[in-house]
Amino acid sequence: MQHDRSFTRVIQKQVGARYLLFLPEGYGADPAQRWPLILFLHGAGERGSDLSLVKRHGPPRLAEERPADFPFIVVSPQCPEGETWDADVLLALLDEVCATYAVDEERIYLTGLSMGGMGAFDLALTAPHRFAAVAPICGAGNPLRVRPEHAVLPFWIFHGDQDEIVPPAMSAQMVEALRAVGAPVKFTLYPGVAHDSWTQTYANPELYQWFLQHRRHGAATA
Template structure:
């Protein structure tokens, strides 16, 4: 090869910006608690609202009884009453955080195998589960009718105009020294900036345990039932 040809083929050393996209598949699995409301199955044409509950970091592992320590699973274990929701409470493995792909696959599984009203699916969680609630609602806003993160956090830079379709009710303890309330306030401000309907409750004098008053509050569940994925107010019997 002539020297002139070598000169033409010489590449100057540099870093180029490039982008690629590829679809990948992975197997996912999860342990979870499933609560079916009283009367489930009596009317095979009836579809039920569903709450996906995400626990905190202390309940990770492979022992599902840990998931009943706090929040909605604890409440259902102690006094299920006539709670009118299907409730799905997965367990995050040790050393991991909530995986959006796993949670969406679990929702698909439950929706395919149970009488779920897909226009009334809600997500809530506490602490690490509050983070998971923000992450899941931002990753798949088209899937949820409403979201209620409790003492959680998120990335305000991930909030986009399409998230305005999801109503949020955010809860935090004023004196939380594990997850500062300022982190919830940042997410509230970012959501409000894109036009999302947001309620924000700060419990005066309360530390990290914002979940006990939140999940004991019947108004939360009434608020869930007042919202549908379509954005139209819920109508008719639950």
């Protein structure tokens, strides 16, 4: 079965979600093959009803520009205007995508920038056993929500040390709280970088290599 690699979907379940979907080269050639998935959460500036805004930054943009470099299914929902990320909506979206496409559910990765970094922290803390690894960028979370069950989930957290929109201390607090319960955490603090710490992060192939080193429940790949 042949698929276009990039297209728009709308789902309506108990909740609704509009999203972009990218399918990697070779998808569908082997019906038995399961593919890793990246769930990308955009920032506040891309909210609304124009899905093209979602491709301004990050994995949906890079997957379209360099499809050969992306061996992932990429799911990029759009948050409605005036709202913030809702964990129930995002989990319903994941359920729909996993039921419809050839997703390797042991290799689902979560990332987001700014408001999306906040959404990534929130979703990871809400459903830690759903993801294999998480990369929040210039985001913030609630360290009081961190519990021992979050120790199963690897994090790579990114922030610019000159960020005046979301202070880097917000990421540092999450790093401290996650490490306190034993979660494997990497923290990259970019010197001299303001709020846009996502451009260099998403352009770095090491991020995607790091994703692929992890499977759900903390079991590293061979």
